[in-house]
Amino acid sequence: MSASRILWFAASILVGLCLVAIWQLAADARLVSPVFLPGPDKAWAALERGIASGELLDKLLGTVGRMVWGWLLASLLGIGVGALIGISPAARAWLGPTLEFLRPLPASAIVPVAIAFLGLSEGMVLAVIGFGALWPMLLATVHGFAAVEPRLYEVSRALGLSRWEVIGKIALPNALPDIFAGLRLGLTVALILAVVGEMLASREGLGLWILLSARAFRAPDLFAGVILLGLVGFASALLLSAVERRALRWRLPPG
Amino acid sequence: MSGWRGLVVPLGVLAAAEVAALAAGLQSDSLARPSEIAAAAGVALVDGTILRATVQTLAAAGAGLAIGTSLGLALGILLGLFRTAGRLAEFSIEAFRPIPSVALIPIVLLIFGFGYRMEIAIVAFATFWPILILTQTAIAGIEPRLLEVSRALGFGLGRRVAKIVLPAALPRLFVAFRLAVGIALIVAVTVEITGNTLGLGYALMDAQQSLRPALMFALLLWVGLVGWGLNALLLWAQARLFGPAAMVEARP
Numbered sequence: 001m002s003a004s005r006i007l008w009f010a011a012s013i014l015v016g017l018c019l020v021a022i023w024q025l026a027a028d029a030r031l032v033s034p035v036f037l038p039g040p041d042k043a044w045a046a047l048e049r050g051i052a053s054g055e056l057l058d059k060l061l062g063t064v065g066r067m068v069w070g071w072l073l074a075s076l077l078g079i080g081v082g083a084l085i086g087i088s089p090a091a092r093a094w095l096g097p098t099l100e101f102l103r104p105l106p107a108s109a110i111v112p113v114a115i116a117f118l119g120l121s122e123g124m125v126l127a128v129i130g131f132g133a134l135w136p137m138l139l140a141t142v143h144g145f146a147a148v149e150p151r152l153y154e155v156s157r158a159l160g161l162s163r164w165e166v167i168g169k170i171a172l173p174n175a176l177p178d179i180f181a182g183l184r185l186g187l188t189v190a191l192i193l194a195v196v197g198e199m200l201a202s203r204e205g206l207g208l209w210i211l212l213s214a215r216a217f218r219a220p221d222l223f224a225g226v227i228l229l230g231l232v233g234f235a236s237a238l239l240l241s242a243v244e245r246r247a248l249r250w251r252l253p254p255g
Numbered sequence: 256m257s258g259w260r261g262l263v264v265p266l267g268v269l270a271a272a273e274v275a276a277l278a279a280g281l282q283s284d285s286l287a288r289p290s291e292i293a294a295a296a297g298v299a300l301v302d303g304t305i306l307r308a309t310v311q312t313l314a315a316a317g318a319g320l321a322i323g324t325s326l327g328l329a330l331g332i333l334l335g336l337f338r339t340a341g342r343l344a345e346f347s348i349e350a351f352r353p354i355p356s357v358a359l360i361p362i363v364l365l366i367f368g369f370g371y372r373m374e375i376a377i378v379a380f381a382t383f384w385p386i387l388i389l390t391q392t393a394i395a396g397i398e399p400r401l402l403e404v405s406r407a408l409g410f411g412l413g414r415r416v417a418k419i420v421l422p423a424a425l426p427r428l429f430v431a432f433r434l435a436v437g438i439a440l441i442v443a444v445t446v447e448i449t450g451n452t453l454g455l456g457y458a459l460m461d462a463q464q465s466l467r468p469a470l471m472f473a474l475l476l477w478v479g480l481v482g483w484g485l486n487a488l489l490l491w492a493q494a495r496l497f498g499p500a501a502m503v504e505a506r507p
Contacts, residue, residue, distance in 0.1 A: 012346035019347055036366050097261025104482035108445035112463035116285035192355045199449055214361030226358050233353030
């Protein structure tokens with residue numbers, strides 16, 4: 001990062017701090033009822049208290065664990081099945097329209113179906129997260145495989161590569177940018193569905209924590225939970241883009 | 256053309272499910288035969304329950320989308336035109352954006368209670384961020400000479416936006432809008448499923464809780480159809496308005 005870029009970023013952090021200060025002033029002046037909007041000092045205190053007592057940390061781990069497991073499940077399944085469909089033009093022709101129909105289906109719409117089969121259980125939440133995060137990855141993988149330069153397939157045929165070799169050596173590396181886009185979208189979906197699932201099925205986690213805090217009118221606790229959820233989203237996106245930069249380094253021009 | 260092949264798999268699955276359910280003499284609180292689902296869909300379509308729920312969902316999603324899009328567009332244009340402001344806002348935007356919109360349901364519920372207002376507020380929040388960011392990048396991608404021309408002509412901010420910025424960024428703004436429509440529908444249904452007593456999401460939950468699997472699956476298919484139809488409509492409009500050159504995907 002160049003010096004001017006760091007300077008700009010520092011300035012933008014300063015602006016962010018100013019916004020927090022305005023929030024503090026607004027809360028102190030009681031512009032909004034403290035039932036809805038506690039000051040950042042109160043939210044911060046609630047955050048510290050929750051983390052010190054370990055309670056919020058437990059909820060955080062619950063939510064993150066659910067999100068990561070569901071997302072991993074969906075990633076493996078999505079990339080695997082997507083690769084099998086994407087590598088074969090026939091499979092694309094037979095299955096493509098069905099997949100395209102399912103793509104815009106709001107993932108949360110299958111929550112009732114999952115409840116009907118699995119009840120209000122941990123498995124239900126995981127199934128919903130997995131199902132919801134599956135589609136972005138599956139479709140991105142199929143798309144990435146379909147968009148591989150056809151000549152590369154011709155070369156692989158000329159070299160007599162087997163289907164698995166074609167997938168591993170040619171199609172998968174070429175589809176990686178698409179797959180990473182799918183992974184990123186899937187991660188967002190997984191976090192949202194983890195929160196929804198916890199709220200509906202009363203599983204221990206940040207989603208349930210903010211719901212219960214709101215019912216008990218404990219607004220500082222609620223804001224502490226929301227801040228933590230924002231951090232989870234931020235950190236996971238950051239981590240993924242770091243992995244992506246490493247994995248796609250070979251695509252960048254040298255230097 | 257090989258369009259017929261796409262229909263074989265879903266029709267085959269439906270037929271197989273029908274035969275299997277008949278052979279097994281299915282009696283279930285969570286499963287239904289495809290023919291029962293079709294019948295339930297027919298009944299719900301004729302008596303208007305599906306249509307009423309659809310109108311409720313689309314109204315809430317549409318109102319939230321309108322608010323989120325106009326605010327996001329306005330701020331995005333400002334931050335895109337005035338680079339200094341854009342750079343200064345970077346951290347605050349990156350800090351706010353990852354908050355999952357559903358996490359706000361309890362707060363907004365405290366403020367508005369159940370109903371349209373709460374759903375609209377959450378849809379507006381969810382659509383605001385992608386529109387803001389995609390608008391900002393769309394404006395940043397405008398040919399700089401166009402902006403110089405507008406300055407040379409002595410345009411004020413209003414005319415600069417109306418005559419130069421919006422037309423130049425329109426194809427990419429439309430892609431952002433298409434993305435936001437999808438998000439709006441998803442968030443609206445999610446809010447309804449999480450407890451708001453409105454629309455398709457609530458109807459789905461209600462069908463499940465009253466143990467009417469046929470109606471539940473009929474609604475699920477309908478939700479899929481609505482999402483697919485909206486997306487197809489917007490794709491068609493995009494191709495009509497901007498031609499095939501503009502058929503790019505948005506990456507928030």
